[in-house]
Amino acid sequence: MQQILEFEREIYAVENQIRELVSLSHMYEGVGDITHEIAKLKKKLRHKKRDVFNGLSGWQKTQVARHPSRPYTLDYIQYLFRGFTELHGDRHGGYGPSVIGGFAKFDQRSLMIIGHQKGRDMQDKIKRNFGMSQPAGYRKALRLMRLAEKFNIPVVTLIDTPGAYPGIDAEEKGQSEAIARNLQVMASLKVPLISIVIGEGGSGGALAIGMGNRVMMLEHAIYSVISPEGCASILWDNQKKVTTAAEALCMTAQDLLQHKVIDNIIPEPLGGAHRNHKRAAILLKKALRPHLNELAEKNPDELIEQREQKFRSLGVFMEEEG
Amino acid sequence: MSWIDKFKSKAGIGKKIPKPTPNWVECKRCKEQLYPIDLEENLSVCPKCDFHFRINSRERVGQLLNPGSFIEHDANLVSNDPLKFKDIKRYKDRLKTATRDNPVKDAILCGTGMIGEHHVEICVFQFKFMGGSMGSVVGEKITRAIERAINEKHAMIIVNCSGGARMQEGIFSLMQMAKTSSALNRLSENSLPYISILTDPTTGGVSASFAFLGDIILSEPGATVGFAGKRVIEQTIKQKLPEGFQTAEFLLEHGLIDQVVHRHELRQMLNHHLSLLKDTPLEALRS
Numbered sequence A: 001m002q003q004i005l006e007f008e009r010e011i012y013a014v015e016n017q018i019r020e021l022v023s024l025s026h027m028y029e030g031v032g033d034i035t036h037e038i039a040k041l042k043k044k045l046r047h048k049k050r051d052v053f054n055g056l057s058g059w060q061k062t063q064v065a066r067h068p069s070r071p072y073t074l075d076y077i078q079y080l081f082r083g084f085t086e087l088h089g090d091r092h093g094g095y096g097p098s099v100i101g102g103f104a105k106f107d108q109r110s111l112m113i114i115g116h117q118k119g120r121d122m123q124d125k126i127k128r129n130f131g132m133s134q135p136a137g138y139r140k141a142l143r144l145m146r147l148a149e150k151f152n153i154p155v156v157t158l159i160d161t162p163g164a165y166p167g168i169d170a171e172e173k174g175q176s177e178a179i180a181r182n183l184q185v186m187a188s189l190k191v192p193l194i195s196i197v198i199g200e201g202g203s204g205g206a207l208a209i210g211m212g213n214r215v216m217m218l219e220h221a222i223y224s225v226i227s228p229e230g231c232a233s234i235l236w237d238n239q240k241k242v243t244t245a246a247e248a249l250c251m252t253a254q255d256l257l258q259h260k261v262i263d264n265i266i267p268e269p270l271g272g273a274h275r276n277h278k279r280a281a282i283l284l285k286k287a288l289r290p291h292l293n294e295l296a297e298k299n300p301d302e303l304i305e306q307r308e309q310k311f312r313s314l315g316v317f318m319e320e321e322g
Numbered sequence B: 001m002s003w004i005d006k007f008k009s010k011a012g013i014g015k016k017i018p019k020p021t022p023n024w025v026e027c028k029r030c031k032e033q034l035y036p037i038d039l040e041e042n043l044s045v046c047p048k049c050d051f052h053f054r055i056n057s058r059e060r061v062g063q064l065l066n067p068g069s070f071i072e073h074d075a076n077l078v079s080n081d082p083l084k085f086k087d088i089k090r091y092k093d094r095l096k097t098a099t100r101d102n103p104v105k106d107a108i109l110c111g112t113g114m115i116g117e118h119h120v121e122i123c124v125f126q127f128k129f130m131g132g133s134m135g136s137v138v139g140e141k142i143t144r145a146i147e148r149a150i151n152e153k154h155a156m157i158i159v160n161c162s163g164g165a166r167m168q169e170g171i172f173s174l175m176q177m178a179k180t181s182s183a184l185n186r187l188s189e190n191s192l193p194y195i196s197i198l199t200d201p202t203t204g205g206v207s208a209s210f211a212f213l214g215d216i217i218l219s220e221p222g223a224t225v226g227f228a229g230k231r232v233i234e235q236t237i238k239q240k241l242p243e244g245f246q247t248a249e250f251l252l253e254h255g256l257i258d259q260v261v262h263r264h265e266l267r268q269m270l271n272h273h274l275s276l277l278k279d280t281p282l283e284a285l286r287s
C-alpha cells in the first residue's frame, strides 16, 4: 500500500475527489459541469502540491527522502542506462549487497555506476540491510572505481543510505578503514566522478562514495553528518526533538546549495520522486548529461586538481589577530 | 527513605563533609591513589596497573618531541559557527567555555618539531575541547599541517583523541573528512611518511578518515577505537557487546593496526619507524 505522509493528506484527498468525478463523468456522458469541475480540481491539485512541496521543513524532507516508494538506485539504473550488468564482491571475502555497481551505457558512453541500494519489500530490505553497508560494500565500490579508472570510464555514484552499518562484524572488518580508504582513493581518481544524493545522505557511509568532481542532490534529498534522531538524542538528550534537530543541521539540498557544499539541485516531479519514478529519472538524466560532457573534456590532472580544490575549500573559520 | 532522612538530605543536614580537595588522583582502573607529580613523571600512566590516562595536547607534545623543538602553527584559527547552531546551548557559548577551559582555541594543537634527527609536522587532539570533535578548524589545521609536511619534506604525525565529527557544524564537519583525506593523498604521492597514533578514544569521522590512513598505525594500550559508538551498536543489534570489543588489542587481533605501543615506548618507537622509513641510521634517543 502507498504510504501517505501527514503533509500529503490534502493532496491525496483532492486526487480522490478527481478520481470520483472522473468515474461519474464516465457514467453520465456529456455533463459539462463535471468536466469543468474536474479541471478546477486539477488546477487546485497542482497548486496544493506546489505549496506543500515548496514549503517542506527539514524533518518533512527527511520523511520524503526516506519514503518507502521513493526510487532507489536500481530504479534509476533501469530508466537511465542500457546494458547494466551488476558486478559483485569486494575480492576480500565480502559480498556487500547494500552497495551495487557495474558498467552500463549512458547515451553512447560507457559508465561505471555505483550506488547504495535499499530494499523494496521486507525480504529485500533485510538482504540490503536497509541500505546500511558493511565494509565489503565500500571495498566493492573502491574496486569498481579503480576498474573504471583502468579503462578510462567515468564513474557516477548514487547516494542513498541511512549511514554505514554499526555492528560487531562491521567493526571487526574495519568499517573505519574501508570508508577512509575510499576517501583517499576518490581524491586520486583519474576519471570523472559525479556523485548524486538521491535520497538519504547519511554521514560517512554516504561520503564513502561521494567525493565527486560534481556533487548534486535531488530536490527533496537530505545530506547530513548525523541523522536528526541521532542528533536529537545526543545534543538534546530527547528523541522528541527530531524536528528541531533536522532544522538545526541544515541538511536539505537547498541549505547545502546555499552553503556551497553541493553544485546543484536536480528537480523532482511535482509531489516528490516517489510519485513518478520515470519522470524523476528523466530529470536526473537531464542534469547528469551536461556535467558528464563537461568533465569528459578534462585530463586526469585537471580532474584530480579540480576535485582536490573543491573539497579543500570546504569549511568555515576565522583567523584571529595576533 | 524516612521523612526525616528526606528532610535532612534536603536541608543538607548530616551530610558527609566533603573531603578537602585531594592532592592525589585516583586511577580509573585500579582505583590506586596517585600523586599528580608522580603520575606526570610516569607520563600519566598508572605505575600500578599501566592504565593510560587521557592527557592534554601540550603534555603530549612534550612527551613526544625533542625538548624545545616545538613551534606551534595556526594557533589563531577559530570557529565562527557557520550554521548559527543552537541545541540546549548555543554553539557559540560552548566554544567560549571550551576556549576558556583549554590551552588551545579549538580541539587540536599543530606545529613543527623534531623527534631525534627527524623533522615532523605533528597534530595532537585536545579531547577536553568539546570531546576532541572535528569541525572546520580541526580539518583546516590538519590540512595545513599536511601541506607544510609536503612543502618542507617533513614526516606527518597525528595523535588522535576524538569522539568524531562536530555535529554543531553539520555538513561542514563531515566534509573535513574529505578535505584531510585528499591532502593525505598528496602526502602519499610525495612518499612522505605518515604515522597515525590512536589514543583513547578514536571514533566516528576521525576514525573513518585520517586516523586509519596512516602508513603505520599505532595505538596506546586499552584505547577505545572504532567507527560506531558502543551505545549505537547495542541499540542497533540489541545485544551486549563482548568484553574488550573496540579496544586497541581487539584491533590488533583483527588486523586493523600495526602495533599497540606503551606510552613509555612511544617516542622511541616513532623515532625507530621514521629511521626505517627514511632509511637513516637507527639511533637510540637521548631523553
Ligand SMILES: [Zn+2]
Pocket: B027, B028, B029, B030, B031, B032, B046, B047, B048, B049, B050, B051
Ligand atoms: Zn591503576
